[in-house]
Structures are given as structure tokens and as C-alpha cells.
Amino acid sequence: MKVEQIYTGCLAHAAYYIESNGEAAIFDPLREVEPYLERAKSDKAIIKYVFETHFHADFVSGHLDLQKKAGAEIVFGPGAAPAYKATIAKDGEIFSVGKYKVKVIHTPGHTMESTTYLLIDENDKEHGIITGDTLFIGDVGRPDLAQHVVSDLTEEKLAGHLFDSLRNKIMPLSDDLIVYPNHGAGSACGKMMSKETKDTLGNQKKFNYALRPDMTKEEFIKELLTGLTAPPVYFPQNVLLNIKGYESLDKVRERANIPLSTQDFEAVANESGALMLDTRDAEVFAKGFVPNSINIGLDGSFAQWVGELIPDVKQQILLITDPGNQEETITRLSRVGYDNTIGFLKGGFDEWKKDGKPVNSVNRIDATEFAELNKDNSVTFDVRKKSEFDSEHLLEAENIPLNEINKHLSEIPKDKKVYLHCAGGYRSMIASSILKQRGWDNITDIRGGFKALAETKIPKSKYVCPSTLL
Structure with missing residues (x-):
């Protein structure tokens, strides 16, 4: 069975395309639908279905434009209630795509409508599962997103549902099935996803912490919720766009x-x-x-x-x-x-x-230059995530993660020199620009970030493996 993963690195997002006998289906498409339309055109196929594993929080799906431009039927799993025309499938329902079959497996937990799709080839052999945010490679979906939209759900309740879905719906499936998740490393929808974007279910049963056979529900909930940072502020807004339309x-x-x-x-x-x-x-x-x-x-x-x-x-x-x-x-x-x-x-x-318009700039220096500076009347801020900072950091640095910088502006002095760094220089320049916009003038960004600083003799904390901090 041919399953094409269409991966977009900047969002750590995977959509999927299958085609058989002139019919195609797309799973969890991104907003721009041209690549999917072109892909189907190259196969001389019509896009029959757009399958959604759940109402996504980290991106706006392209299902409505595919419905409009390709005449595709939108399919959600049990419990979904979109504000537009869509098929709400039953648990166990089977859809045909040419000679292929797609079986609906309701797997609530990440969200209540979360659904896994079992792919069955032309010989009726089960090939793989498109798991959305239910099961990642090395991780499972965080259960604290739907509660920001549906108030009576708690992360503990959702985590309990996810435990049941994994044990009762996913783990009994064949070990040779290929797991096709919606995200890889870098997505905020999980906390420790692998850089790999597919694997066999058998391997995941061996190596994914959340699939340990001896784990109790209470242990699962505790491990799943430990180390979760606050979800990005736009997540609930994207969920509503995917529910209500756009x-x-x-x-x-x-x-x-x-x-x-x-x-x-x-x-x-x-x-x-x-x-x-x-x-x-x-x-x-x-x-x-x-x-x-x-x-x-x-x-x-x-x-x-x-x-x-x-x-x-x-x-x-x-x-x-x-x-x-x-x-x-x-x-x-x-x-x-x-x-x-x-x-x-x-x-x-x-x-x-x-045209002679006013111009601003940010001072930027190399790590070696920073190491040699007299830092009297100065402060250094590390804008990496707390887990990165806790793993290893400059002893002289204070930690304000970039995603929290607007909450901690009062802690950043305007009467001292302020040095900023992240891991490589991307995030610290974002932070520098925000501070410049808010009226900080004496800002210096450290080129190359902690990666370059680690090569200097500036005192650092003892290294701790990041995985032990979760």
C-alpha cells in the first residue's frame, strides 16, 4: 500500500496522501491546498475524502478549501460537531478509497473527537494507522488543549481517556503496522517526540514510555502531565477556526x-x-x-x-x-x-x-568577545526554554523563556547593559526586537548563542540530560 507523507518542517507537521484506482484521500491537510490538488492531478485521481483526526490546535486545516475546490467529503470521528457540512463517522465505520479501505477507530484523549484511521490495502491486509495526535513516535498527544475550548474537561480526565484509548484500541493492533503521526520533533503538541516521523507499532510498544504494558492509569496520567509547559496562546483560537470555519x-x-x-x-x-x-x-x-x-x-x-x-x-x-x-x-x-x-x-x-526613513539597529557581538567583557552594571538573560536552561547554562545568566518575555518585562532593567542569548541566535534576536520596540536601548545580542558560549571559559552549570528533567 502506498502512503505518501507530506512533511512541513517549520510546523513539524505531517499530512498524508493515499490513492487507489483513481480515488484519493488526504489526511490532516495544511491550509494551502495546491500541493494536494497537484498531487492528485498527477495521479489523474479525484480527491474523494478529507479525513481529519481531530480539531487541530497548532494549525488551520485545509479541509474547507479542499471541499470547495475538489468536491471532497470531509470526515471527522465520533463526537465532532463542526459548524459546516461534514460526515461524522461511527466507531468502526469503513470508507472505501479505490481498492483501499479506511477504518475509523475512535481514540479520545488528546481531544474527545480524536480518531485514528486504520489503513487496509487492496488485499484486505492492515497496513498502518494514521494516528493524528493520539500517538507520536516516542510520545503521545498532550491532553491539556481541549479544556481551553471545552470548559468541563480537565487534563486529568483527558489523560485517562487517552490511557484507555491506547490500551484498548491501539496496543491490541498488530506489531507490524506502520504508525503515521501528525507531528514530529519540534511540535508543541507533545513534549518529547522523536525526530523520526514514522515507525512500526511494535517498536513503539517497546520504546515509547506511554505504551509500557505494566503502567497503571495513575502512573500514565502522572508521567504524561509532568513537564508540560503552557500551550501557545494561539492554540484555542485555531481550534475554534477549525470548528467554526474560516x-x-x-x-x-x-x-x-x-x-x-x-x-x-x-x-x-x-x-x-x-x-x-x-x-x-x-x-x-x-x-x-x-x-x-x-x-x-x-x-x-x-x-x-x-x-x-x-x-x-x-x-x-x-x-x-x-x-x-x-x-x-x-x-x-x-x-x-x-x-x-x-x-x-x-x-x-x-x-x-x-528613502531616508529612520532606522534602528541591535548591537551584536561574538561569544568570545562577550567572554572578555567587563560586565559591571550589566545583566545576562538566557531566553531558551526552562528545560534547556536547566540542562546547562551560564552561571551568570538569568532565565526568561522567549514565550514568557512579555510577562517578565518588569524584571529586565533599563538602567543596565542587557545581554541576550538563546541556543543559536534566532530566538534572542526576536527577544531583542521586542525589547527595542518596548523602549529598551542598551541591548546586546550574543551571536551564536549558547552553542558558541559553551566553547568559551565562562563558568557554566553542570550538564544534566534534558530527558531527566521532565
């Missing part, structure tokens, strides 16, 4: 892809109160940027950091990108529900500078 991406792109001259860009920024988002590389941004803009580089975990740091998906956004990158940026924003981009700076920052 605008076509074509309309979003049309509204957003508006080139603005420097004069018009400045006027719109002043009149609308839109957030100016600069998506250039951190090193380039540091040398010069539009005052009051913030930097979230397109080449890193862009969409996830937008979702972490811009609390309202309805926020109006003005873009500053490398010329030609505006369409990609608009698409990536819309993947996580940020549909209110209202234009971009034509010609990019170079045009802004050429």
Missing part, C-alpha cells in the same frame, strides 16, 4: 498581497496600529530595521513563534520581508490563523533606507 486562503492572499510604498507603509502603520513584522534573517535585521518592528525570521520556526508571541490571531500585520518572500510569509501566517496581513513594504528594508 475564509478561503485565496481571499486572505488577495487582501494581504498589497505592495506599499515607504510613504504608504508608514501612513498605514500609523493609522491602523498594525504590527510591523520583519521576517528577514537575524543577522541582517540587527544591522538595520524599521523602528518599532519586531523580527521573527522566516527561516526558523516562524509560524510557531508568531503564534507564541502575537496573542490575537485577528491582529493586523504589515510585513517587511526580503523582496519576493511576501507570498510565502502570508501563507505561513495563514497556516496558523493569522489572516489579517494588510500589506507589505515594497522593495523591502532597502527601499525604506534609500
Whole structure:
């Protein structure tokens, strides 16, 4: 049986495509549907179904546009109640895709409607399971997301449901089945996912902590909930978009892809109160940027950091990108529900500078230079995650994780030199731009982050394996 995984690294997201005898199905598609339409066209197939494993929190699915453009039937598992036309399948129900079959296995726990799809080939042999966020490679889905939308659910209750689903629905299946999860390492939907994006169920029974056969429900709940950080603030908003529906991406792109001259860009920024988002590389941004803009580089975990740091998906956004990158940026924003981009700076920052507009910058130094500095009247902040900091850090550094920086601004002095670093330089430049926007002037970012600092003789804490900190 041919199952094609379509993986998008910046979101650590996997969609799946199957095709048989001129019929195709897509599982958990991203917002932009052109790749799926082209894939089916190349097979001369029609997309018969769009199967959703659950109402996603970390991205806006493309199911509605596929329904509109391909005539595909949207399928959710038991208990789903979308505000648009969709088939709500029964537990055990079977759907045909050409000579293939897709069997519905209701597996509540990550969310109550969460469903696993068992893939059966043309010879009636069970091939694999598309598990959504129920089972990852090395992990299982966090059970604390649905409660932000459905108030009577607790993470403990959901974790209990997940334990039952795994023991009663997943673990009895054949060891040779291939597990196809919705995410890999880097996603915020779990806490310790493997970098591998598929595996056999038999291997997962051996090595996945959550599938230990001797584990009690109480032990499972405790281990699953230990070490969970707060989910990104945009997650509940994405869930609601996936439940209630959303605008076509074509309309979003049309509204957003508006080139603005420097004069018009400045006027719109002043009149609308839109957030100016600069998506250039951190090193380039540091040398010069539009005052009051913030930097979230397109080449890193862009969409996830937008979702972490811009609390309202309805926020109006003005873009500053490398010329030609505006369409990609608009698409990536819309993947996580940020549909209110209202234009971009034509010609990019170079045009802004050429027109003599005001420019700001961030001081940036190498780790070796930082090691030799006299740091009197200064403070150093490490903006990595707490688990990274606890694993190993500079003894002189204080930890304020980037996703919490807006809650801790009062702890960052304005009357001292402030040095910032992360693991490699991407996150610390985001932090630097936020502080610059909020009025901090004496900011210095450390190029290369902790990876470079670890090579110096600056005193560090004793290394602790990150997995032992969960």
C-alpha cells in the first residue's frame, strides 16, 4: 500500500496522501491546498475524502478549501460537531478509497473527537494507522488543549481517556503496522517526540514510555502531565477556526498581497496600529530595521513563534520581508490563523533606507568577545526554554523563556547593559526586537548563542540530560 507523507518542517507537521484506482484521500491537510490538488492531478485521481483526526490546535486545516475546490467529503470521528457540512463517522465505520479501505477507530484523549484511521490495502491486509495526535513516535498527544475550548474537561480526565484509548484500541493492533503521526520533533503538541516521523507499532510498544504494558492509569496520567509547559496562546483560537470555519486562503492572499510604498507603509502603520513584522534573517535585521518592528525570521520556526508571541490571531500585520518572500510569509501566517496581513513594504528594508526613513539597529557581538567583557552594571538573560536552561547554562545568566518575555518585562532593567542569548541566535534576536520596540536601548545580542558560549571559559552549570528533567 502506498502512503505518501507530506512533511512541513517549520510546523513539524505531517499530512498524508493515499490513492487507489483513481480515488484519493488526504489526511490532516495544511491550509494551502495546491500541493494536494497537484498531487492528485498527477495521479489523474479525484480527491474523494478529507479525513481529519481531530480539531487541530497548532494549525488551520485545509479541509474547507479542499471541499470547495475538489468536491471532497470531509470526515471527522465520533463526537465532532463542526459548524459546516461534514460526515461524522461511527466507531468502526469503513470508507472505501479505490481498492483501499479506511477504518475509523475512535481514540479520545488528546481531544474527545480524536480518531485514528486504520489503513487496509487492496488485499484486505492492515497496513498502518494514521494516528493524528493520539500517538507520536516516542510520545503521545498532550491532553491539556481541549479544556481551553471545552470548559468541563480537565487534563486529568483527558489523560485517562487517552490511557484507555491506547490500551484498548491501539496496543491490541498488530506489531507490524506502520504508525503515521501528525507531528514530529519540534511540535508543541507533545513534549518529547522523536525526530523520526514514522515507525512500526511494535517498536513503539517497546520504546515509547506511554505504551509500557505494566503502567497503571495513575502512573500514565502522572508521567504524561509532568513537564508540560503552557500551550501557545494561539492554540484555542485555531481550534475554534477549525470548528467554526474560516475564509478561503485565496481571499486572505488577495487582501494581504498589497505592495506599499515607504510613504504608504508608514501612513498605514500609523493609522491602523498594525504590527510591523520583519521576517528577514537575524543577522541582517540587527544591522538595520524599521523602528518599532519586531523580527521573527522566516527561516526558523516562524509560524510557531508568531503564534507564541502575537496573542490575537485577528491582529493586523504589515510585513517587511526580503523582496519576493511576501507570498510565502502570508501563507505561513495563514497556516496558523493569522489572516489579517494588510500589506507589505515594497522593495523591502532597502527601499525604506534609500528613502531616508529612520532606522534602528541591535548591537551584536561574538561569544568570545562577550567572554572578555567587563560586565559591571550589566545583566545576562538566557531566553531558551526552562528545560534547556536547566540542562546547562551560564552561571551568570538569568532565565526568561522567549514565550514568557512579555510577562517578565518588569524584571529586565533599563538602567543596565542587557545581554541576550538563546541556543543559536534566532530566538534572542526576536527577544531583542521586542525589547527595542518596548523602549529598551542598551541591548546586546550574543551571536551564536549558547552553542558558541559553551566553547568559551565562562563558568557554566553542570550538564544534566534534558530527558531527566521532565
